[in-house]
Amino acid sequence: MTATARALVIVERAYRGAVETQFADVLYFIRALHRQSGGLDVALRGLAASYAIAANFVPVMEVAGRRLDTLTDPRRCVADLLADGIIIWVEEPDLATLGPTASGRLLPDVRRLTAGGLAARWPEYERVWFM
Amino acid sequence: MIVPPSDMLLKVLGGPHHTELVTSLFRLAQALLDADASVQVWACGAATGLTSASLGDLKPRDVTDRATDYPSIAALAGRLVRAYPERLNWYVCRFCSEDRGNTAQIAEVRTRPAARFWEHVQAADQMLVLGVC
Numbered sequence: 001m002t003a004t005a006r007a008l009v010i011v012e013r014a015y016r017g018a019v020e021t022q023f024a025d026v027l028y029f030i031r032a033l034h035r036q037s038g039g040l041d042v043a044l045r046g047l048a049a050s051y052a053i054a055a056n057f058v059p060v061m062e063v064a065g066r067r068l069d070t071l072t073d074p075r076r077c078v079a080d081l082l083a084d085g086i087i088i089w090v091e092e093p094d095l096a097t098l099g100p101t102a103s104g105r106l107l108p109d110v111r112r113l114t115a116g117g118l119a120a121r122w123p124e125y126e127r128v129w130f131m
Numbered sequence: 132m133i134v135p136p137s138d139m140l141l142k143v144l145g146g147p148h149h150t151e152l153v154t155s156l157f158r159l160a161q162a163l164l165d166a167d168a169s170v171q172v173w174a175c176g177a178a179t180g181l182t183s184a185s186l187g188d189l190k191p192r193d194v195t196d197r198a199t200d201y202p203s204i205a206a207l208a209g210r211l212v213r214a215y216p217e218r219l220n221w222y223v224c225r226f227c228s229e230d231r232g233n234t235a236q237i238a239e240v241r242t243r244p245a246a247r248f249w250e251h252v253q254a255a256d257q258m259l260v261l262g263v264c
Binding site: 015016017018019020021022023024028031032061062063064065066068070071080 | 147148149150151152153154157158161181190191193194195196199201202204207210211213214215
């Protein structure tokens with residue numbers, strides 16, 4: 001194995017607030033950390049794998065007549081991470097858990113791994129963090 | 132104080148930024164108010180921070196999009212109470228607010244002694260508990 005300077009950041013606890021969190025979700029801070037650190041990869045596990053699946057859901061709600069369209073939008077954040085050059089991994093069993101059509105709706109450029117593929121890659125990273 | 136009667140008491144024990152619980156609270160409260168129901172919110176634990184005055188009206192700036200204003204959760208709670216002054220009351224547990232460092236609260240909510248909580252239960256036709264402390 002060739003060690004790289006990159007860190008692997010694993011996100012497996014999903015949907016940690018919308019109306020109070022808005023832009024400031026875990027993916028926002030991962031994006032900032034990517035810029036600070038010079039490069040990291042992300043793994044979306046468990047329910048967080050759904051962040052990388054295309055959906056028509058639009059995160060909007062109304063509060064006392066105010067249309068609040070600044071809610072947390074993890075799919076848009078995933079697109080931002082990819083645009084910044086972050087590699088995003090998802091394992092096939094997590095996609096299968098999300099339903100029969102989930103695998104076919106994985107966002108373009110998100111990389112898929114077979115079961116156990118992520119753990120096999122840990123030695124390639126200098127650091128592995130859970131966020 | 133005599134607690135005004137309400138159709139529903141939403142007792143909030145869970146805190147923000149861990150799950151979608153706070154979003155559910157706002158959607159539930161809005162849906163009840165849209166259905167002409169009267170509502171009390173009673174916040175305990177970390178939920179006392181939802182209406183902390185120190186949050187101000189806006190969240191910190193998004194450094195990737197400085198032009199967008201994001202309302203704070205306290206501003207949204209205050210807006211909801213102001214929009215339904217006759218049918219929505221938002222109470223904050225004094226013990227929990229002191230215990231969690233949230234003693235300075237926005238003007239739209241009322242701090243109440245923990246020992247008075249049962250009066251709020253009795254004033255409500257139904258109660259729904261959201262989360263745990």
